[in-house]
Amino acid sequence: MTRGISRRWFINTIGVVFLILLVSILTLSMMVQSSTYNGMELALTGRLEELLNWLSGSSGGYETSEFAAITRDYIENVFQEKNRMEIMALSKDGKVFITSTGFEPDQQQAMPDYEMALRSGDNAGKWVGELDTGEKVMAVTRAVRDSSGSLIGAIRYMVSLERADRQTALVISALVLGGAFIMLLLTLSGAYFIRSILVPVRQVSQSARQIAQGDFEVRIEKSKDDEIGQLCDAINDMAGELGAAERMKNDFISSVSHELRTPLTAIKGWAETLQGGADPGTEEKGIGVIIRESERxxxxxxxxxxxxxxxxxxxxxxxxxxxxxxxxxxxxYLFTDRARTERKELRYAETDQLAPVYGDRDRLRQVFVNILDNALKYTGEGGAVSVAASVEAGYVKVLVTDTGCGIPAEHLPNVKKKFYKANQLVRGSGIGLALADEITAMHGGALELESQEGKGTCAAISLPLCATLEASPELVETPEIQKLLERNRE
Structure with missing residues (x-):
């Protein structure tokens, strides 16, 4: 379930259904909790209004100095729901002087709803939170004022939310179980359907992977004459075409190379003849052009x-x-003049260290030339190319870093492949890095590339020192180097 059809099915089907169920469960859960809390708030508000009516009817209004006596009488003799909710009466200085629980009131307990009632225009306040004991409660308070607006006290109702929260949790659990059951059914049915597709597709994928690795002789046996069978036929045809194209490409490179060498020999011979004696002006100009083009x-x-x-x-x-x-x-040194001409900075951190290696002098120089040529080629005017070398852990490491355009992440894994070019607008055959990578590998080393698009590229060439190869000759398989190691051991 990490990639391919299974992953897309999991994301597009299971993922979407899961998100829909999740949003639905969360929405319903919030609606259930909100509805429960709203019902409890209405019940508390109704009881509070009942007490206020009792207070008003007993005294003919709120203009009474008997507020404490009337509320005490109501709480002790009239209020019948002491097991469900708690009622408190507060004096005008905010002190609780009686509660329906019969216990001594906790004067240190914060009452945000009371503070809200004092500040609000309708003398009402509401609070949902936890007491100092950790119990979750809902409280509503109504400030009582006389006709002049002076505070004479307050009435506060409070109810525990633990039972309501348990009921809400049961509803949410039922919704979650229902959603899990739906997801299970969908997963099982979908997995059966996907499996009927994936098994033949994986067989095709395995054969296609062999073809991608260069085995163009592989063929897929089709079991059914359906769309998968048609795909097998198409891949078999593709393998045959790729094999033929690969042979044609190699033949083309070989034949073109030999065909170009013949006229090059003639061009250089003609240039040497002209240098022997002719019209000086025409001769010198023509010879310069011929030599430059022939070398290129x-x-x-x-x-x-x-x-x-x-x-x-x-x-x-x-x-x-x-x-x-x-x-x-x-x-x-070969690229110093070119960098100066192209208005680019070529920095070289010279070192006095010795880095003795076993290898082909011309081929290793070709690796450096290809890497440096690429670095300058993809670096714009005003940019810089830095070259540094160091010896560490039995290897010599050469770093060529540029400030060029960089290599896009999708191209980076392929740039060392033959004929692959990430940027078609820049000159080159597309085989320079492939050659450099192969030559480095023949010497028991490695060529690694790191790049960020728009920032630049760093090419790291690592080669084993002579002492490293002498201690571990299995690091290199090239016959010429193996023979040299054998002679040294003798």
Whole structure:
């Protein structure tokens, strides 16, 4: 239930129904509680009005000095609901002088409703809260005034809400159980239906995953001639087409590379001939153009050939012991003029550390060149590219950080794949990072990328030092480096 059809069904069906039930239960619960509390408030208000009428009828109005005696008589002789609610009579100074419980009144207990009644225009106040004992109650108070508006006392009714809350909790429990029963029925019926779809889909997914990993010979056996069966036929056809396309692509790269090398040789030969003697102005201009274009095309051809060798397993390393920092120095130096011309800052934190590694000098320099070229290519004018190297834990680590456009999160997992380009507007074949990643792996290292769109990218190249490989030769499988390690052991 973590991804795919099950997840969508769970969110779109179970999730929506759960939210509807949850909102309905919460709404009904609040309505039940509100209705219960409103009923209790009406009951308290009715009893309070009854007492006020008694007080008014006994004295002919509220202009009486016998307020205490009349309320005491009512509480002791007339009031019949002492087991359900409590009534209090307060003097004009806010002190409780009698209650229906018969116990000594707690003068320290806060009475927010009494304070509210004194401040309100209708002399009424209401409060729902907890007493100092922790009991939840509802209290209503009516301030009693004479004809001149002077306070002569107050009447306060209070009732416990514990029973009401228990009844409300029972209603809510019943609603929750009903909702849970509905959810259970919906889940069981939906799970049965989804299972009838997921089992064949998972079989198709497994075969499709093998195809995605490059096994274009896999075929799916269909069990039914329905929509799933049609999907199986379509995937089988796709696998055949992908296999053919893969072979065509490799053949294309190989043939194009060789076809480009032939005219390049002719171009360079013609340039050398022209340099021997001709019209100086035309000769110099033409030679410069031919050489520059031939070098550019030659670089593209070499890159395509390298990729073809990697794909076919024919790339061979000329392994030797070398200082990786020195190779990095030369690669950075190659891009100094370019960075200055493009108005970008190339920062290099030079180090005196030695980083002896076993590897191919030209291939490792090619890795640095590809990474630096990408960093400058995707960094705008005024931006900066920083290069730093360090030796730690038996590895040399080279960091190339730029302030360019960055790589979108959805493209980051794929940028090291062959022919993949996250930005189609920038020049390049799309195989530079793939080559760099493969060459680094052949040396027992790793190329890792971290990027934030709009902020920049950091490429981290890690390679094992000679001592690390000598202690753990299984870190690298490249035959040339293995042979070099064997010779050193001898």
């Amino acid at each position: 095309l030659s670089g593209l051809v070499e890159e395509l050939l390298d990729f073809s060798r990697l794909q076919s397993g024919r790339m061979r390393l000329i392994a030797e012991r070398l200082d990786l920092i020195a190779e990095l120095d030369e690669a950075v």
